[in-house]
Amino acid sequence: MIALPAPNPATLARRDALVAGLRKILPAADGVIADPVRLKPYETDGLTAYRQMPLAVVLPETTEQVAAILAFCQAQNVRVIPRGAGTSLAGGALPLADAVVIGMMRMNRILQIDYADRYAVVQAGVTNLGITRAVEADGFFYAPDPSSQLACMIGGNIGMNSGGAHCLKYGVTANNVLGVKLVTITGDIIELGGTHLDAAGYDWLGIIIGSEGQLGIVTEITVRILRAAEGTRAMLAAFSSNAIAGACVDAIIGSGIIPVALEFMDRPAIHACEAFAHAGYPLDAEAMLIIEVEGSADEQTAMLERIKEICSAFAPTSLKISQNDAESAAIWKGRKGAFGAIGRISPDYLCMDGTIPTSTLPQVLARIEALSAEYGLKVANIFHAGDGNLHPLIMFDANQAGQMQKAEAFGADILRLCVEVGGCLTGEHGVGVEKRDLMKVQFTEIELDLQRAVKSAFDPDWLLNTAKVFPLDRLPARASLPHAA
Amino acid sequence: MIAPDSEAGFAAAIAAATAAKTALNLTGYGSKAGFLRPVVAGETLSTRAFRGVSLYAPKELVLSARAGTPLAELEAVLAESGQQMIAEPPRYGFLGGDGVVQSLGGIIACNLSGPRRIAWGAMRDHVLGVRAITGRGEIVRSGGRVLKNVTGLDLAKLLTGSYGTLALLTEITVKVLPIPEATGTLVLHDLTPARAVAALSAALGSPFSVTGAAYLPERAAAAMGYDRPVALIRIEDVAASVAYRLQALRQQLGRYGASALLDQAGSLAIWQAVRDATPLAVGADTMIWRVSVAPSQGPGILERAQSLGLDGYLDWGGGLLLLAGPATQAAAAALSGAVAAVRGGWWLLRAPESLRASLDAVPPEPAALAAIRGRLQSAFDPAGVFTPGKLHAA
Amino acid sequence: MQTNFTEVQLRDPAIQVADSILRSCVHCGFCTATCPSFITVGDEDDSPRGRIYLIKEMLESGSAASAPVAFHLDRCLSCLSCMTTCPSGVDYMHLIDHARTHVEQTFRRPWHDRGLRAVLAAILPYPARMRWALRAAGLARPFVGLIPQRGVLFARMRAMLALAASERVVAQGVGDVTAQTVHPAQGTRRGRVLLLAGCAQRVLDPGIHAATIRLLNRMGVEVVIPQAAGCCGALTHHMGKHAAFVAQAGATIRAMTDALDEETDAIIINVSGCGTVVKDYGFALRGEGPDLAGKAAKISALAMDVSAYLLKIGYQRTRPESGLTIAYHAACSLQHGQKITDAPKALLRQAGFRVVEPRDAHLCCGSAGTYNILQPEIASSLRARKLDTLTALSPDAIAAGNIGCLTQLAGAGIPTIHTVELLDWMAGGPCPAGLKS
Numbered sequence A: 001m002i003a004l005p006a007p008n009p010a011t012l013a014r015r016d017a018l019v020a021g022l023r024k025i026l027p028a029a030d031g032v033i034a035d036p037v038r039l040k041p042y043e044t045d046g047l048t049a050y051r052q053m054p055l056a057v058v059l060p061e062t063t064e065q066v067a068a069i070l071a072f073c074q075a076q077n078v079r080v081i082p083r084g085a086g087t088s089l090a091g092g093a094l095p096l097a098d099a100v101v102i103g104m105m106r107m108n109r110i111l112q113i114d115y116a117d118r119y120a121v122v123q124a125g126v127t128n129l130g131i132t133r134a135v136e137a138d139g140f141f142y143a144p145d146p147s148s149q150l151a152c153m154i155g156g157n158i159g160m161n162s163g164g165a166h167c168l169k170y171g172v173t174a175n176n177v178l179g180v181k182l183v184t185i186t187g188d189i190i191e192l193g194g195t196h197l198d199a200a201g202y203d204w205l206g207i208i209i210g211s212e213g214q215l216g217i218v219t220e221i222t223v224r225i226l227r228a229a230e231g232t233r234a235m236l237a238a239f240s241s242n243a244i245a246g247a248c249v250d251a252i253i254g255s256g257i258i259p260v261a262l263e264f265m266d267r268p269a270i271h272a273c274e275a276f277a278h279a280g281y282p283l284d285a286e287a288m289l290i291i292e293v294e295g296s297a298d299e300q301t302a303m304l305e306r307i308k309e310i311c312s313a314f315a316p317t318s319l320k321i322s323q324n325d326a327e328s329a330a331i332w333k334g335r336k337g338a339f340g341a342i343g344r345i346s347p348d349y350l351c352m353d354g355t356i357p358t359s360t361l362p363q364v365l366a367r368i369e370a371l372s373a374e375y376g377l378k379v380a381n382i383f384h385a386g387d388g389n390l391h392p393l394i395m396f397d398a399n400q401a402g403q404m405q406k407a408e409a410f411g412a413d414i415l416r417l418c419v420e421v422g423g424c425l426t427g428e429h430g431v432g433v434e435k436r437d438l439m440k441v442q443f444t445e446i447e448l449d450l451q452r453a454v455k456s457a458f459d460p461d462w463l464l465n466t467a468k469v470f471p472l473d474r475l476p477a478r479a480s481l482p483h484a485a
Numbered sequence B: 001m002i003a004p005d006s007e008a009g010f011a012a013a014i015a016a017a018t019a020a021k022t023a024l025n026l027t028g029y030g031s032k033a034g035f036l037r038p039v040v041a042g043e044t045l046s047t048r049a050f051r052g053v054s055l056y057a058p059k060e061l062v063l064s065a066r067a068g069t070p071l072a073e074l075e076a077v078l079a080e081s082g083q084q085m086i087a088e089p090p091r092y093g094f095l096g097g098d099g100v101v102q103s104l105g106g107i108i109a110c111n112l113s114g115p116r117r118i119a120w121g122a123m124r125d126h127v128l129g130v131r132a133i134t135g136r137g138e139i140v141r142s143g144g145r146v147l148k149n150v151t152g153l154d155l156a157k158l159l160t161g162s163y164g165t166l167a168l169l170t171e172i173t174v175k176v177l178p179i180p181e182a183t184g185t186l187v188l189h190d191l192t193p194a195r196a197v198a199a200l201s202a203a204l205g206s207p208f209s210v211t212g213a214a215y216l217p218e219r220a221a222a223a224m225g226y227d228r229p230v231a232l233i234r235i236e237d238v239a240a241s242v243a244y245r246l247q248a249l250r251q252q253l254g255r256y257g258a259s260a261l262l263d264q265a266g267s268l269a270i271w272q273a274v275r276d277a278t279p280l281a282v283g284a285d286t287m288i289w290r291v292s293v294a295p296s297q298g299p300g301i302l303e304r305a306q307s308l309g310l311d312g313y314l315d316w317g318g319g320l321l322l323l324a325g326p327a328t329q330a331a332a333a334a335l336s337g338a339v340a341a342v343r344g345g346w347w348l349l350r351a352p353e354s355l356r357a358s359l360d361a362v363p364p365e366p367a368a369l370a371a372i373r374g375r376l377q378s379a380f381d382p383a384g385v386f387t388p389g390k391l392h393a394a
Numbered sequence C: 001m002q003t004n005f006t007e008v009q010l011r012d013p014a015i016q017v018a019d020s021i022l023r024s025c026v027h028c029g030f031c032t033a034t035c036p037s038f039i040t041v042g043d044e045d046d047s048p049r050g051r052i053y054l055i056k057e058m059l060e061s062g063s064a065a066s067a068p069v070a071f072h073l074d075r076c077l078s079c080l081s082c083m084t085t086c087p088s089g090v091d092y093m094h095l096i097d098h099a100r101t102h103v104e105q106t107f108r109r110p111w112h113d114r115g116l117r118a119v120l121a122a123i124l125p126y127p128a129r130m131r132w133a134l135r136a137a138g139l140a141r142p143f144v145g146l147i148p149q150r151g152v153l154f155a156r157m158r159a160m161l162a163l164a165a166s167e168r169v170v171a172q173g174v175g176d177v178t179a180q181t182v183h184p185a186q187g188t189r190r191g192r193v194l195l196l197a198g199c200a201q202r203v204l205d206p207g208i209h210a211a212t213i214r215l216l217n218r219m220g221v222e223v224v225i226p227q228a229a230g231c232c233g234a235l236t237h238h239m240g241k242h243a244a245f246v247a248q249a250g251a252t253i254r255a256m257t258d259a260l261d262e263e264t265d266a267i268i269i270n271v272s273g274c275g276t277v278v279k280d281y282g283f284a285l286r287g288e289g290p291d292l293a294g295k296a297a298k299i300s301a302l303a304m305d306v307s308a309y310l311l312k313i314g315y316q317r318t319r320p321e322s323g324l325t326i327a328y329h330a331a332c333s334l335q336h337g338q339k340i341t342d343a344p345k346a347l348l349r350q351a352g353f354r355v356v357e358p359r360d361a362h363l364c365c366g367s368a369g370t371y372n373i374l375q376p377e378i379a380s381s382l383r384a385r386k387l388d389t390l391t392a393l394s395p396d397a398i399a400a401g402n403i404g405c406l407t408q409l410a411g412a413g414i415p416t417i418h419t420v421e422l423l424d425w426m427a428g429g430p431c432p433a434g435l436k437s
């Protein structure tokens, strides 16, 4: 288990006064939550292995309120934890005992949609899918599509630089955001970027996106919206081994074709998802690819024919092209519901999120299989094959003593393996608390110190989302956590 | 000029400069030395001796190269495998003639992208990882060689576009893509800027994956041999798709009047010109602006620029303006004011020596942000030796 | 998700069930996005995932429910949208049912809350009392202006009066068709069904049962109304008043069982809120002795929403197309509770209507049984939201299969009509009262 710092007793001792101060900023009856019963559901996020009750939760409704809260917390030397929908799989929104959680879910309005200039301005608590829903009647969409897109919020997406199955063509969050309104720990409201494509000066957006709430709180976001293609169609290609499926991925990309999505599932993943989605996944296959193309009906057919030809060279056990939108939707329902589907066959799972050079897939999967036997825990693998992002889902039973620790150790071994073959610890879920101490596997102390210094430039006292991302052993002087465990 | 051929050499040179508090002008081949503000530096540190592709995995769509690698060399390597740089980095004509060499590091440090930016993202969107050296002479890495990576703070993005004011980039890994099988262009004639941008917006708002959308007003058009203004819309894909989508677009944009199609060769030529600012009329004493606004604001800015004696053309669907004209303090102030009024961004790419030092080259920052920038620069470069003055007055 | 029940706790079969439901939740949060109370309030505590967490803590502690837990569980509409969304198949319905009973048994509500709940439970399930109450409320209506603007209690009083005085146009002079037990089939008998006469709908809109019976009879189906079968118990069930629920449901089950014969095809329910509960009798009454439990399971198995039955036996229109556009409002109990989504729309299309659906059709209209009375603020916000999306469609009428929704959505200038009345009309019955005006 990863240690959290001991709380600052001075903060805990002033709890009532702090809550009273916060209530002055948020007078709405339920804008400040301090009752322990009510706080309980905020003690964790998508990574339930870690739980910690916060000092209080605040639910602001305006940027100005966020600014007032941050200024107040800085003045009082109180830590803050930004929280969106709390779907982080890395424990990014995990509270600290002496911290105030700032929940963004009440800032859920879409402020402006501009089709001519192709952008939308939304508050941080709008869900990812909420943006697409608002523009889809006019043929547009917001491109990054994490599997959690129904629930996760755009502010959280900014926090984690979230990606999705269609990132191969359309990019991740960082590639689709034009501007943000950032509230700094000092309570200053700064507008970065705007409605134009390239912002002059430093790439502030680039450093804010993916900063896991370490640099400030984003309250408004200007995202690019794109016109959807005429149509899309998915195809399932099944193979008799992981290695063969991997080779087929190489061949597709090598041929110069870039499908809009290229997803890989191994046998356990196929079975779990099929049980949930009834999408007609091939249950006899060892590995399966979901390949999606877009364009007019003729374009789709032509492209799928080419891909089919490439796949045929790898002795597929089956090839199935979806015949209509409903079939395509079912195929994606299985993939997007994959993590939940695992919940049907196992009470708990850890979802890993390493990236690897695609060419190492067979080798990595073989090692994971060996580790799985060693640890005695089952694992299902889902892979954004186009961009090398691997999601091994480690299944365990948290009610069995010791299994959680075993699963964590197994996961850490997998991530070390990812770094060893040239990849990295996380492709889209972020470091959070989960991978904090593994950062040293990927970075040198010098590199980590530089990143810490960048954080200090924004947040000199380290009040924002403390104890995440950076190992706690070398914090800058002003960030001293005197009670660190 | 110092031009080491190893990272260790750079690190040593930088550490020495920091110790001696000698400012360094970080460069590749110096092609963009005249960009933005004048640098006050005791020494020039160049990457030109540190070159070569260090990793190329076509099937994984990644390439790593040392910062001093000439762009042309890199593009040749890619072309052998039928691939290319995605953001179409420009080789601005005003940098000089054929002899001008640009380094990969320089293109990344300036975050310069061509017409395809509108569809596939900017240079900064394709930088997957970097190796760099801080002002302490320490070698650091950020990002990696995989397409997706959110491990820690994204310093690679911060360094991209920082014009050498934070760290020296030594090696860069970029995402690359296959060269499309075919390229075609739809040309709309004789539209006013506002109508042209409306047409480009309609094209970009169509389901046909437009990868270039530019407008050449009269003078820029004339420079390219057209006797009237032209709006250009590009499609790149497999041949059948290009043909089909151009037809579909042509029909959909019928209300914008007569149109023509350019074949592959014609398309490649005109888009290279758009990429390289060929239509821009540049003299010895002109100032050159690169302006980024919401596309619908493009025509207004163009009009304002023309009223100030500048002229140029629109790319990125109307959202990027390349402008050139006689340099005066008043014109510069008026133009930057007009861009600021529509909350856009701008780079005064080039100006006569007499003006450069006294003008802002990029929009000034609000105080809270300037304070953060100050601390950030100290984090990377505690002695302030890197390319001082280039972006912001010291 | 990890749980922490002791072995002793797990010996209780009800806790065992709750434990396995809690274990199946992976805390992914998907359900929050489609939960009407979370969308309205914006607080994890008012989301399904938050409530599951609150329930987990409450049950694990083994102690009495606290005021905040009761508060947040009360704000759940039991719309079951979360169950439709959940990829892990978490059985939220049975979890919240269990939790509500626990709250009712262990938590002492403020006097006015207790009072109101007792009054609702004492009136709504009994048609005679309800008729009387509506008349009294009608008399009280002119005094609505005297009710203070602030305070939960007063808001609830206003909500009650507003509902009682609903501007819904209903068929007049229909009389209580449910007083007659056997309604014979016209022509050759193709089937025999029991119809649950229920409680509130009988009083609020007698035309719905009349239309149901007419339509089924015309299609050759004999309709039998067991007179002793009254309220299904949904109301007390959702209040966690388990004993009262067992009494009401038990009476209805016994009456239904007595009326069953070999040839009974189905037990028809035309109030989807009741249908969801009747279909769950088997589970809800599993611990009430083998006799009742056995009968309950049988009744559950036979229960069918009227739309599902009509689709099965083959509905046909006899009148020419009306040219009307009907906005179909999916009642939560139908779409989430019973997972019936296409049948009513297919039938309306067969009846020649142009069928349109609002955006966010998965969201509750705020009716939710007595929710609109007990939680007037959230309910009225949901009503406004639903009406916005419905009026955007400019329909000639709104159709739904649940009297609660029909009443909740009335008064916005668009007639709200039970699906079955529209179907009956197009098959030869009278034009629904709401459309005539």
Ligand SMILES: Cc1cc2nc3c(=O)[nH]c(=O)nc-3n(C[C@H](O)[C@H](O)[C@H](O)COP(=O)(O)OP(=O)(O)OC[C@H]3O[C@@H](n4cnc5c(N)ncnc54)[C@H](O)[C@@H]3O)c2cc1C
Binding pocket: A045, A046, A081, A082, A083, A084, A085, A086, A087, A088, A089, A092, A093, A104, A124, A145, A146, A147, A148, A151, A152, A153, A154, A155, A156, A157, A158, A159, A160, A161, A162, A163, A164, A165, A212, A213, A214, A216, A217, A218, A219, A339, A340, A428, A429, A430, A465, C027, C028, C029
């Ligand atoms: C089943 C499941 C599937 C998933 N699939 C994917 C996937 O395909 N791709 C993917 O990328 N991720 C995926 N995720 C992970 C998760 O959904 C993303 O990380 C998401 O972006 C988190 O958004 P959120 O609103 O829940 O944020 P939270 O979890 O609440 O917070 C995430 C981080 O952002 C910070 N933060 C939140 N709001 C703000 C703000 N306004 N300003 C500054 N910082 C803020 C928080 O402090 C935290 O560090 C999945 C999660 C689940 C449970």
Ligand code: SF4
Binding pocket: A340, A343, C024, C025, C026, C027, C028, C029, C030, C031, C032, C048, C049, C052, C082, C085, C086, C087, C088, C089, C090
């Ligand atoms: S969607 Fe299901 S598994 Fe996910 S949090 Fe909600 S109830 Fe739990």
Ligand code: SF4
Binding pocket: C034, C035, C036, C037, C038, C047, C048, C051, C075, C076, C077, C078, C079, C080, C081, C082, C083, C092
């Ligand atoms: S039943 Fe409805 S209101 Fe209750 S938690 Fe589920 S979605 Fe929310």
